[in-house]
Amino acid sequence: MAAALAVFVVYTALAGNGVAQLTPSTVAGHSGTVTLVGAVVGPLKGNSYERGGLRFHLADIGSATPARVLVDYHGSVPDLFKVGRHIVVNGTMRNGVFVAQRGSLVTKCPSKYAPAKSSKT
Amino acid sequence: MAPLGRAALLLAFGLVAYALLAGSYAAWKRRRRLALSAQNALLAAFPATLVAAVILLVALGRRDMTFVYVWQHTSHKLPLGYALSAFWGGQEGSLLLWLLVLTGYAGLAVWLNRRSRELIAWTVPVFGLVAGFFAFMLSFVSSPFNVQPAPTDGQGMVPSLQNPYMLAHPPMLYLGYVGLTVPFAFAMGALLSGRTDERWIVATRRWTLAAWTFLGVGQLIGAHWAYVEIGWGGYYAWDPVENAALMPWLAATAFLHSVMIQEKRGMLKVWNMILVALAFNLSLFGTFLTRSGVIDSIHSFAKSSIGGWFLGFLALMVVLSVVLIRWRLPLLRTKTRLESLVSREATFLYNNLLLVALCLTILWGVLYPILSQAVRGETRSVSKPYYDFFLHTFGLPLLLLMGLGPLVAWRKASLRSLGKTFVAPFAAAVVTGVSLLALGFGSSWPGLLAYTFSAFVAASILLEFVRGCAAAGGMLRLIGRNRRRYGGYVVHAAVVLLAIGIAGSSAYQTQRERILKPGQSLEAAGYTLTYTGLKAVNGPNYTGFRALLDVRRGGSHVASLDPGENNYAIEGPANEASIYHDPRSIGDVFTTAQLVPKTNGSIDLKVFVKPLVNLIWIAGFVFVAGALIAMWPDAVEQRRLAARYAAGAAPAGI
Numbered sequence: 001m002a003a004a005l006a007v008f009v010v011y012t013a014l015a016g017n018g019v020a021q022l023t024p025s026t027v028a029g030h031s032g033t034v035t036l037v038g039a040v041v042g043p044l045k046g047n048s049y050e051r052g053g054l055r056f057h058l059a060d061i062g063s064a065t066p067a068r069v070l071v072d073y074h075g076s077v078p079d080l081f082k083v084g085r086h087i088v089v090n091g092t093m094r095n096g097v098f099v100a101q102r103g104s105l106v107t108k109c110p111s112k113y114a115p116a117k118s119s120k121t
Numbered sequence: 122m123a124p125l126g127r128a129a130l131l132l133a134f135g136l137v138a139y140a141l142l143a144g145s146y147a148a149w150k151r152r153r154r155l156a157l158s159a160q161n162a163l164l165a166a167f168p169a170t171l172v173a174a175v176i177l178l179v180a181l182g183r184r185d186m187t188f189v190y191v192w193q194h195t196s197h198k199l200p201l202g203y204a205l206s207a208f209w210g211g212q213e214g215s216l217l218l219w220l221l222v223l224t225g226y227a228g229l230a231v232w233l234n235r236r237s238r239e240l241i242a243w244t245v246p247v248f249g250l251v252a253g254f255f256a257f258m259l260s261f262v263s264s265p266f267n268v269q270p271a272p273t274d275g276q277g278m279v280p281s282l283q284n285p286y287m288l289a290h291p292p293m294l295y296l297g298y299v300g301l302t303v304p305f306a307f308a309m310g311a312l313l314s315g316r317t318d319e320r321w322i323v324a325t326r327r328w329t330l331a332a333w334t335f336l337g338v339g340q341l342i343g344a345h346w347a348y349v350e351i352g353w354g355g356y357y358a359w360d361p362v363e364n365a366a367l368m369p370w371l372a373a374t375a376f377l378h379s380v381m382i383q384e385k386r387g388m389l390k391v392w393n394m395i396l397v398a399l400a401f402n403l404s405l406f407g408t409f410l411t412r413s414g415v416i417d418s419i420h421s422f423a424k425s426s427i428g429g430w431f432l433g434f435l436a437l438m439v440v441l442s443v444v445l446i447r448w449r450l451p452l453l454r455t456k457t458r459l460e461s462l463v464s465r466e467a468t469f470l471y472n473n474l475l476l477v478a479l480c481l482t483i484l485w486g487v488l489y490p491i492l493s494q495a496v497r498g499e500t501r502s503v504s505k506p507y508y509d510f511f512l513h514t515f516g517l518p519l520l521l522l523m524g525l526g527p528l529v530a531w532r533k534a535s536l537r538s539l540g541k542t543f544v545a546p547f548a549a550a551v552v553t554g555v556s557l558l559a560l561g562f563g564s565s566w567p568g569l570l571a572y573t574f575s576a577f578v579a580a581s582i583l584l585e586f587v588r589g590c591a592a593a594g595g596m597l598r599l600i601g602r603n604r605r606r607y608g609g610y611v612v613h614a615a616v617v618l619l620a621i622g623i624a625g626s627s628a629y630q631t632q633r634e635r636i637l638k639p640g641q642s643l644e645a646a647g648y649t650l651t652y653t654g655l656k657a658v659n660g661p662n663y664t665g666f667r668a669l670l671d672v673r674r675g676g677s678h679v680a681s682l683d684p685g686e687n688n689y690a691i692e693g694p695a696n697e698a699s700i701y702h703d704p705r706s707i708g709d710v711f712t713t714a715q716l717v718p719k720t721n722g723s724i725d726l727k728v729f730v731k732p733l734v735n736l737i738w739i740a741g742f743v744f745v746a747g748a749l750i751a752m753w754p755d756a757v758e759q760r761r762l763a764a765r766y767a768a769g770a771a772p773a774g775i
Contacts, residue, residue: 018489018501035502047718076634076715076725078353081694103634106353 019090023060025067027093035090036098037061041068042083058098061086070096075103123188126176126266133169133220134256136162141249148242148313156242160231163245166252167224174221177214177265181207186271190214196277198662203283209291210278212427213265218292219408220255222299226328227252230303234324237316244310251302254434263427280663280689286346293339294366298404300332301369304376305401308394312445317390317452322380323762327752329380329397333373334748340366341741349698354632354711354729356737359508361487365407368480368487372400375476382466385531390453391446392473398442403480405435410487461533468526472519479515483508513567517574520620523613524578527585549580568628575617575624582610582617600750605758608751615744618736625708625733634727636717646730648710649673655722656683663687665697668714668724672701679703684714684726707739708732 020034027036038058045055054077057068071089081087086108091100144159146152177190181204186192194207194214208214227248234241259265304325311321343363344356357363376396382389409431446453459467486503493501528542553576554569562569586596589607593599600607631646642651651671658665667685671678680701688694701710711729716722 018493018503018507021490021500021502076713076727077694078696 024058024069025060027069030093033090033092035088037088040083040085040087069098071098071100073100073105078105078107081107122176122180123266123268126173129169129173130260133166134260136166136169137249137252137256141246141253144246144249159245163231163248164228167228170221170224174217178205178208181205186275187268189267189269190265192272192275194278196275199278202288203278206287207278213263216255216259216263217265218295219299220259222295223252223302226299226303230328237320239314240310240316240320243313244306247306247309258427258430280695281350284346284350286342290339290342290346293335293342297332297336297339300328300335301401301404303328304397308397309445312449315452317449319384322383329373329377330748330752333377336366336370337744338741345738359505362411364483364487365410368483369400369403371476371480372396372403375473376400378469379473382469386457386466387455388457390455394446402439405438409435463534465529465531468522468529472522475515475519479511482511517570520574524581528581545584546577546580550577565628568624571620571624575620578617582614585610604753604755605751608747611747611750612744615740615747618740618743622733622736622740626731629732631730636723637726638723643726643728645728647674648730650728652724663689672710682712684712686715702735706732707735709734
């Protein structure tokens with residue numbers, strides 16, 4: 001057990017620092033690669049195969065604050081990606097735009113216990 | 122109907138609260154009739170919960186939109202099977218399923234062990250406590266029987282959940298999660314009653330095995346669902362919600378091994394109590410994780426208010442476990458010591474330490490965002506490299522131990538006997554490793570080691586069966602004589618298949634992605650995929666396209682694939698993967714395709730060639746077969762155990 005714990009401590013000390021997980025309201029001013037989590041707000045512009053990439057805004061999930069960040073994405077678009085979906089994407093802030101790593105976009109699985117939709121039909 | 126459902130839940134709450142309070146008093150004061158009454162109350166809680174469950178099922182089947190829960194999770198167009206599966210598709214229904222399974226398990230386990238009166242007297246209140254929490258949540262915090270004026274239609278079910286696996290994956294996990302309550306309740310009952318011998322282990326061995334099997338199969342089904350449905354070419358993402366099911370399974374695996382040491386040698390009593398408490402509390406932790414929203418997951422769970430309740434109950438259960446184990450420490454200490462570091466019990470101990478180490482490192486990874494937020498003020502998360510590192514560090518030695526353990530003698534093994542025993546498995550491992558190295562499999566050392574160790578384990582299992590068959594005079598007689606042991610070996614064979622499948626499909630996977638015009642091709646690991654054209658598709662609630670692919674290997678046509686996309690009117694686009702199962706490699710050619718806008722039919726084709734991936738799913742069947750063999754009633758063992766505990770079966774007092 002001691003040996004196992006030693007391996008664990010060494011790994012977490014040297015290599016297990018992880019990647020910062022940020023929201024649109026906290027990503028400003030961060031350099032280096034981070035994971036950005038947020039809700040897609042429109043409009044969707046361009047497409048992920050053009051030079052300009054797919055561009056959209058992300059907002060904090062479940063927050064009424066106006067904080068938004070513009071995301072520039074290239075590569076395949078995952079299942080169920082659309083305005084309103086919660087996504088996770090890796091990338092770097094450059095000149096106020098979040099430049100996403102190619103193919104790193106993941107749409108959160110709208111699984112069970114998903115929040116109730118906003119209005120009754 | 123809703124008032125009746127609410128009344129049934131209130132009745133269930135009253136019954137389990139009575140089982141807790143009256144049962145505790147009866148066990149404390151040794152009142153036999155009151156203890157029996159508490160036991161009967163626990164048994165009656167199941168039919169009361171069943172009434173509530175049937176009412177919810179009927180409402181779901183009828184799409185009765187006056188039930189808020191039905192409106193939230195179904196629609197009139199939703200097929201009946203999926204409408205009924207919405208029972209566990211939402212929070213309140215999941216809690217009700219939990220209570221239903223728990224009261225069913227508790228009633229059956231208590232009834233089957235009713236003769237062990239002193240143990241049962243204290244087990245009933247523990248069941249009452251756990252069931253009481255869920256009944257309280259359903260009655261007063263999160264009811265599935267809230268009503269409203271009926272809207273015209275419901276909100277429906279997310280398309281990715283409209284999959285046959287929705288009918289099997291969640292219930293399997295619940296049967297596993299909840300099943301871990303049975304050994305926990307008996308263990309705590311044993312501590313409270315002071316009956317800390319092996320009786321509680323014997324009483325719950327099959328329950329633990331069943332819960333562990335359900336949890337394992339549930340995870341495999343979930344992995345296959347993710348693999349075929351989501352279109353990312355993987356089956357496990359080390360996501361917190363996935364890890365929530367893996368952690369209790371690992372703890373239960375360690376427990377299933379260490380109880381054998383307690384049964385055979387009377388050792389590891391404290392350790393077994395810790396493991397059973399860990400497995401149960403991790404299953405509660407998993408529920409807390411999915412309901413609290415405190416940790417970010419690719420599964421979009423609501424930040425529900427019941428997370429705090431679960432955290433409080435989890436804290437109570439952890440404190441209860443620690444206090445009881447600490448209190449009964451003198452009773453749990455044994456005089457038997459480990460005689461040698463090279464013995465069967467020592468290898469089981471190493472196996473346990475590695476399983477628990479793997480479990481705790483996964484827990485650390487899951488909690489890392491919360492801890493980093495608390496310490497650094499910034500949420501950071503660990504990802505695949507962290508988990509892969511520990512899977513290799515602890516998983517590979519575990520795989521090797523699976524081959525070593527069963528062949529090492531109890532108490533003490535001599536080097537000479539070890540040399541004789543291991544010569545054949547060692548030779549098989551060396552031949553496999555060297556051959557694979559020569560064939561170019563050295564590109565991934567974890568993969569190479571996994572294959573080499575798998576060969577060692579497979580050879581040792583084969584050796585055990587060959588020797589056993591020679592002695593017993595046939596396979597069926599051999600297994601019939603010792604179902605537990607040989608069932609265990611079959612499960613080990615399943616783990617070997619799983620290890621080979623995981624190593625093959627991850628360490629030796631080939632991934633290609635390219636934008637193709639009609640007529641163009643892409644090469645991947647010896648396969649040539651030619652894009653021949655597009656086809657439009659129309660479904661009841663979607664339109665979409667399929668990219669037609671001609672798949673060739675060595676110039677010969679082997680398959681036609683049609684990956685594409687469905688665009689659901691409400692939910693938006695969803696990838697439709699197309700997979701060729703190659704019988705020669707027991708692997709898959711997994712494809713997804715997306716249309717590239719403004720290009721007149723070009724597609725972005727993504728191809729994963731995953732050798733041996735189908736061994737993972739085959740392993741599931743072997744795993745179930747092994748677990749069933751190990752669980753199957755054994756008359757000889759029953760007689761042996763009955764004789765062993767005959768003297769103390771009905772102690773005085775209770």
